[in-house]
Amino acid sequence: MPKTKEIIVSENESKKRFDLFLSRQNLDLSRSRIQNLIKDGKIKVNGRAGKSHYKTKAGDVIQVEIPDPVEISARPENIPLKILYEDEHLIVIDKPAGMVTHPAAGNYTGTLVNALLYHCKNLSGINGCLRPGIVHRLDKDTSGVMVAAKDDKTHQGLSQQWHKRTITRKYIALVKGRIERGSFGIEAPIARHRVHRKKMAVNLDKGRPAVSKVRVLERFKDASLLEVELKTGRTHQIRVHLSYLKHPVIGDVQYGKKSDLIGRQALHAALLGFVHPITNRYMEFSSPLPEDIKSAIKYFQRPN
Numbered sequence: 001m002p003k004t005k006e007i008i009v010s011e012n013e014s015k016k017r018f019d020l021f022l023s024r025q026n027l028d029l030s031r032s033r034i035q036n037l038i039k040d041g042k043i044k045v046n047g048r049a050g051k052s053h054y055k056t057k058a059g060d061v062i063q064v065e066i067p068d069p070v071e072i073s074a075r076p077e078n079i080p081l082k083i084l085y086e087d088e089h090l091i092v093i094d095k096p097a098g099m100v101t102h103p104a105a106g107n108y109t110g111t112l113v114n115a116l117l118y119h120c121k122n123l124s125g126i127n128g129c130l131r132p133g134i135v136h137r138l139d140k141d142t143s144g145v146m147v148a149a150k151d152d153k154t155h156q157g158l159s160q161q162w163h164k165r166t167i168t169r170k171y172i173a174l175v176k177g178r179i180e181r182g183s184f185g186i187e188a189p190i191a192r193h194r195v196h197r198k199k200m201a202v203n204l205d206k207g208r209p210a211v212s213k214v215r216v217l218e219r220f221k222d223a224s225l226l227e228v229e230l231k232t233g234r235t236h237q238i239r240v241h242l243s244y245l246k247h248p249v250i251g252d253v254q255y256g257k258k259s260d261l262i263g264r265q266a267l268h269a270a271l272l273g274f275v276h277p278i279t280n281r282y283m284e285f286s287s288p289l290p291e292d293i294k295s296a297i298k299y300f301q302r303p304n
Helices: 018-023 031-039 112-119 152-164 237-244 291-301
Strands: 003-008 043-045 061-066 083-086 090-095 143-149 168-176 183-187 190-192 200-202 211-219 223-230 267-275 282-286
Touching (some): 168 237, 190 237, 200 237, 223 237
Antiparallel strands (some): 003 061, 083 090, 090 143
16 A cells, blocks of 8 residues: 655745755655656645645645555576575575666666576565565675575564674675774764765764674775674665765765776675574575675785
8 A cells, every 4th residue: 555654844944845855854765756746646735736846834744645666577587696505495695796686677687586586486475576585685786695585484584683683794895095993883873865865874863773893804005905794784884884984985986986996886795694594593604705806905905
């Protein structure tokens, strides 16, 4: 069923352009999506259909109806997978950089889900026909270890561990600048960017708690090699946290700058550990650094 969210405009939020005001309300909708919902009459102000150019007033009651997404079934595709472990309940994959986790607008083929559907007879149906088996995700240009569930009980068991933050997740990141501290924590809440809705940002007032634990593995003149352990799992968490510290991941176009050394962000999911939901056995899987990140590291290791 469609979701409806009610927002009451405060005094300091008055006199704002309607669509811009809504884009800053953590609705997880792009501004263009909001504008389309306004055109379709799905967003009302005080019971009447709103207009994009309307100026908000203190006390306005805004109702946002978010229609259910139209599901498009993913199709099996014969895409090779690097499998680290597999049994009748789950499968652990070493995802390459450049592969999208699940189908979405602009990427309905060539995804990890398409490959899993070809390889596996069954996948958990909890996340619907576009995300079968997907318990968590890695960004398209982040490589490394992922787990997918083949049945709903396994999916629920893994999801509970994510919710309770008992999953072990360690990443390797090559970042800009020399970091002198040996190890430290980052506690900075994250929310969707107030203007650029496809980005996330540290938001001390409205963000959701986000915690990363950082250990410096190697220092160079102009860069640092880090191990980052996730204690929470917010969207783009590592990339946002490191950019917030002025040490963006090298090659991260969205939160830093394009790099001639590597054609994507130098971020790798190196280790994933969890308790198997069916056998109750703790399992841990690791993935070696890909060659493109190794090459970038060697560049910084060269003699001055």
